[in-house]
Amino acid sequence: MTGPVPGPAVPAPRAAGPDRAVLRARTAVYAAFTLNGFAFSTWISRIPTVREDLGLSNSQLSLLLLALSVGSVVTMPLAGLVVMRLGRVRTVTAGVLAVATGLLTVAVGVDVVGSAALVAAGLFVQGAGTAAWDVAMNVEGAAVERRLGRSIMSRFHAGFSFGTVAAAGLGVLLLRLGVPTWAHLGTLAVLVLAATLVAVRGFLAAPPAPEPGQEEPRGLALRDAWREPRTLLLGVMVLCMAFVEGTANDWLALGLVDGYGASHDTGVAGFAVFVVFMTVGRLLGPVLLGVVSRVAALRACAALAVVGVLVVVLAPSLPVALLGAAAWGVGAALGFPLGMSAAADDEAGAAARVSVVSSVGYAAFLAGPPLLGFLADHVDVLTALLAAAAASAVALALSSTARPPAGAVTVGSAPPARVPDAP
Structure with missing residues (x-):
């Protein structure tokens, strides 16, 4: 007697990878980090010119630079509340609007009005926008990590570094070409704003609204x-x-x-x-x-x-x-x-x-x-x-x-999805 005739080989099921929405969100977070670094370094590349144009001493310049840090530090404690109220997309949008407004204000303060006070005000607004943008994109990046099952936050932060290097290199080129501060900061403020507004469209979708009569889940206060x-x-x-x-x-x-x-x-x-x-x-x-x-x-x-x-x-x-x-x-x-x-x-x-x-x-x-x-x-x-x-x-x-807290659903708690590295 012969045994049953074997049928055609059935291929083993492939592990399900992340869907396109998660991959799109990963790319969007890379873009958000890179553009954040680009906007920050755009201002940094003009510091020597600003000092010369406004006739500032080193001590006066240090006080001017402090305005950016103060704007960030004052806003940072409130940024989490903003993210919880507005969501990550709208918080990044508000942040980049503030950054662009701050850069434009600095441009006007340097080349049109010649006012260090106006420049300081612009830097404060830029710092506040950077803080809100920073918290929201880190929260989004962590959410993408969880869905990918891989720890890639450091690569998002590498994107910030790439943005700073790119803006610094462009700044050197524009300085050698004699491009004035208002044209440099003004043009790049608009471009960063437009690019970021496009990028956040790829963020993960917000959680669905609760059904009528169902209590809305509350996050940590x-x-x-x-x-x-x-x-x-x-x-x-x-x-x-x-x-x-x-x-x-x-x-x-x-x-x-x-x-x-x-x-x-x-x-x-x-x-x-x-x-x-x-x-x-x-x-x-x-x-x-x-x-x-x-x-x-x-x-x-x-x-x-x-x-x-x-x-x-x-x-x-x-x-x-x-x-x-x-x-x-x-x-x-x-x-x-x-x-x-x-x-x-x-x-x-x-x-x-x-x-x-x-x-x-x-x-x-x-x-x-x-x-x-x-x-x-x-x-x-x-x-x-x-x-x-x-x-x-x-x-x-x-x-x-x-170390992850007990019971937390963290990156690596599930088998990692096979995701090709982002370019």
């Missing part, structure tokens, strides 16, 4: 998020890593010039090494997180940042110090983005917690430059950089706070 020990400790961890990053942004080039007798362009090249390696670290973050946990990745980065800063300060020669700058960049890469992911572990409370963590973290950008300046006046710039090593050591001690 903002005041309650400020009372959560884990959320506050996450904020301190992010603050420390933001301080580590901001110290390099503001003082690394000067430290290399003063401490090693490097030329100004060599000092800037040292800062470029930091930025490049930080961006590479953010691009490779998802690869690392596919091998180790979020807490382990944070610990490794914080420890590497400590080593990098120590090498920069204590190196016997400039080439060795540049190796330290590279390690510093990689070490600073994941602290901020992974802090945002940890704050958004629970989607229902994501807006409130991201707002709190961002508010605490952004205080580093407000307090960091004056603190380092004070230390540099009492020691020297290179030695003052050791403060970044101390901050990174604190972040290392607090890394365990990024």
